[in-house]
Amino acid sequence: MRKLKISLSALLMLILVSMFGAFASAEGFSTTPSTNPAEGIYVGDVDNFGNKNTHKTHGNFQNNTNSCANCHSTHNGENEFLLMKSGEHELCMSCHDGTMGFYNVTKASEAGVIDSHEQSASMHNVDSDLAVSAAPGALANKSTATFGCSSCHNPHGSANDRLLSETVAGKTYANTYNVTIVGYAETITKTPLPVGNKAIKLNLVNDPEFDAINNATGLSGLKITKSSGIYNAEIPGVVTKAEMYNYKLNYSEFCSACHDDYLKNREYEARADGHYTHTTSSTKAGRSCTACHYAHGTDITLLRDTAGKTIADLQKTVEQGGKGWTEDVAREYMKDVSKNGSALKRFTNMAVCWACHQSTHAIANTPGTSTYPGPKIPGGDYSGKAIIK
Ligand code: HEC
Ligand code: HEC
Ligand code: HEC
Numbered sequence: 001m002r003k004l005k006i007s008l009s010a011l012l013m014l015i016l017v018s019m020f021g022a023f024a025s026a027e028g029f030s031t032t033p034s035t036n037p038a039e040g041i042y043v044g045d046v047d048n049f050g051n052k053n054t055h056k057t058h059g060n061f062q063n064n065t066n067s068c069a070n071c072h073s074t075h076n077g078e079n080e081f082l083l084m085k086s087g088e089h090e091l092c093m094s095c096h097d098g099t100m101g102f103y104n105v106t107k108a109s110e111a112g113v114i115d116s117h118e119q120s121a122s123m124h125n126v127d128s129d130l131a132v133s134a135a136p137g138a139l140a141n142k143s144t145a146t147f148g149c150s151s152c153h154n155p156h157g158s159a160n161d162r163l164l165s166e167t168v169a170g171k172t173y174a175n176t177y178n179v180t181i182v183g184y185a186e187t188i189t190k191t192p193l194p195v196g197n198k199a200i201k202l203n204l205v206n207d208p209e210f211d212a213i214n215n216a217t218g219l220s221g222l223k224i225t226k227s228s229g230i231y232n233a234e235i236p237g238v239v240t241k242a243e244m245y246n247y248k249l250n251y252s253e254f255c256s257a258c259h260d261d262y263l264k265n266r267e268y269e270a271r272a273d274g275h276y277t278h279t280t281s282s283t284k285a286g287r288s289c290t291a292c293h294y295a296h297g298t299d300i301t302l303l304r305d306t307a308g309k310t311i312a313d314l315q316k317t318v319e320q321g322g323k324g325w326t327e328d329v330a331r332e333y334m335k336d337v338s339k340n341g342s343a344l345k346r347f348t349n350m351a352v353c354w355a356c357h358q359s360t361h362a363i364a365n366t367p368g369t370s371t372y373p374g375p376k377i378p379g380g381d382y383s384g385k386a387i388i389k
């Protein structure tokens with residue numbers, strides 16, 4: 001109910017914005033009134049063809065654009081990029097903190113969560129002066145740029161979904177792959193993909209919570225989608241197997257533009273520093289970065305156990321598929337006890353490993369694994385493997 005209310009108010013906001021624009025157009029430049037929940041979102045509402053059409057904030061800029069003014073001030077910028085807010089984090093969050101009703105990055109999405117103060121929280125630290133080259137596994141990545149939202153996203157538009165930058169840490173990371181799988185063996189060769197081509201396509205679907213916006217006429221620049229992350233299988237008419245391989249492998253290349261020494265196939269090579277990493281450069285499930293990690297961050301409300309359950313699931317009754325636990329018990333059980341914290345993980349602790357090495361490459365002769373003939377572990381449930389991409 002609450003969410004519906006938010007989506008309607010977001011629509012109302014956009015209608016108000018365009019009405020205000022229409023009334024005020026004779027007087028020239030106008031901004032969203034300060035009473036508006038997203039002050040400054042005014043972007044323009046007539047397109048290059050003379051059609052009534054709310055402009056996008058990010059990219060697809062029209063000949064009469066005002067979108068730049070949402071983020072830049074010509075003479076009164078707060079930094080050398082002429083940004084309206086003192087920091088980039090503050091700038092992006094001025095709209096993406098829930099004010100708009102949609103794309104609230106402080107709430108759970110397929111990207112995880114940002115700015116969480118929950119138990120077991122860990123996030124990409126985009127609110128400090130860290131250098132992009134502070135990324136663990138940075139080797140070729142020598143970028144001295146400050147790590148922020150725009151290290152990963154291009155606020156001006158991108159060929160990739162979710163505005164994911166085509167050049168990251170100075171590297172154009174994307175490739176076209178030739179993948180041959182014979183039995184278990186996988187052979188992959190790659191050729192660089194020039195900028196301007198879609199390298200990362202995500203499984204984005206219409207978000208029914210925002211049907212009011214998505215079905216409205218005159219807002220054709222704006223569709224609110226919900227992400228289900230990377231494709232893990234071909235979908236007839238949507239993605240072919242070859243495309244799925246490309247998008248998936250490029251997504252790991254994207255993370256590894258910064259964490260370059262982590263992109264390896266364990267069977268063929270060690271990392272440059274002599275360590276070994278779990279395979280991350282394969283088309284197979286569980287071997288791309290976002291199979292195990294969120295891009296933004298995680299916390300106790302998102303972490304899962306081997307059964308794929310969250311603390312909310314565990315608090316449900318047994319009939320509803322839960323365990324009927326109190327919130328306290330659920331949190332105690334799910335908390336990440338790792339020395340180095342929860343590291344943006346989708347599963348708590350090392351649960352992802354135990355969920356998978358039950359059946360896929362099962363640990364040899366180990367009680368509790370699906371290939372072991374002896375008694376099962378009481379309460380053992382490894383169905384979370386099904387959601388590892
Ligand atoms: C959603 C916010 C946003 C909008 C809208 C936006 N910018 Fe930017 N712009 C930024 C940020 C953030 C940076 C700093 C990027 C960085 O740190 O590399 C930037 C950097 C720039 C730069 C210098 C670096 C570069 O990427 O080349 C130029 C030039 C620029 N913007 C022009 C524009 C123009 C022109 C428009 C309108 C057509 C516009 N921007 C719209 C956020 C925005
Ligand atoms: C003035 C408000 C505003 C600011 C500031 C802003 N955004 Fe947005 N953002 C929007 C709106 C509105 C949308 C919906 C799509 C559109 O209009 O382009 C959006 C969509 C997005 C999307 C999803 C794009 C898609 O279509 O899948 C990403 C990613 C994003 N913003 C990142 C950023 C980043 C990073 C910054 C800071 C550099 C930023 N935004 C600053 C208003 C804003
Ligand atoms: C633009 C550079 C950049 C990209 C791209 C990038 N990272 Fe990072 N990452 C960093 C930096 C810098 C740090 C160290 C600072 C921090 O923890 O935020 C880091 C830290 C991490 C950590 C450790 C966090 C912790 O709590 O110890 C994980 C896990 C991680 N990144 C995963 C990913 C994944 C998965 C992706 C792809 C979705 C990705 N990174 C893409 C720069 C990047």
Ligand code: HEC
Pocket residue numbers: 089092093096103104105109110111114124126148149150151152153162164202225226227228229230295296
């Ligand atoms: C390490 C790279 C990285 C950084 C840093 C980063 N993002 Fe993202 N962001 C992503 C990726 C990857 C996705 C797409 C996740 C998916 O759907 O699989 C995403 C998704 C999003 C979305 C869409 C969320 C949704 O509802 O589906 C928004 C909005 C967004 N980011 C804004 C931001 C803002 C604002 C910041 C800074 C506070 C930021 N991002 C920092 C990589 C990053």
Ligand code: HEC
Pocket residue numbers: 266267278279282285286287350352353354356357360361388
């Ligand atoms: C989606 C399934 C999956 C997940 C999740 C997974 N693995 Fe693996 N792992 C495999 C497969 C398949 C192999 C063998 C082929 C390869 O290296 O890609 C493997 C290889 C290994 C090996 C080398 C085994 C050998 O016989 O040489 C070790 C050790 C290992 N994984 C540990 C882990 C740990 C620790 C985690 C958790 C961080 C983990 N795995 C998560 C599927 C998975």
Ligand code: HEC
Pocket residue numbers: 135136137252255256259262263264278279280286287288289290291292293338340343345349350352
């Ligand atoms: C099979 C699951 C899995 C995959 C795939 C995976 N990670 Fe991790 N990652 C983990 C786990 C579990 C931890 C924390 C525990 C540990 O350090 O053993 C971790 C920790 C990290 C850290 C924190 C520093 C460190 O070395 O402990 C970074 C950075 C990181 N991962 C980046 C990446 C990147 C980048 C990729 C893709 C190239 C990736 N991960 C793929 C499971 C995975």
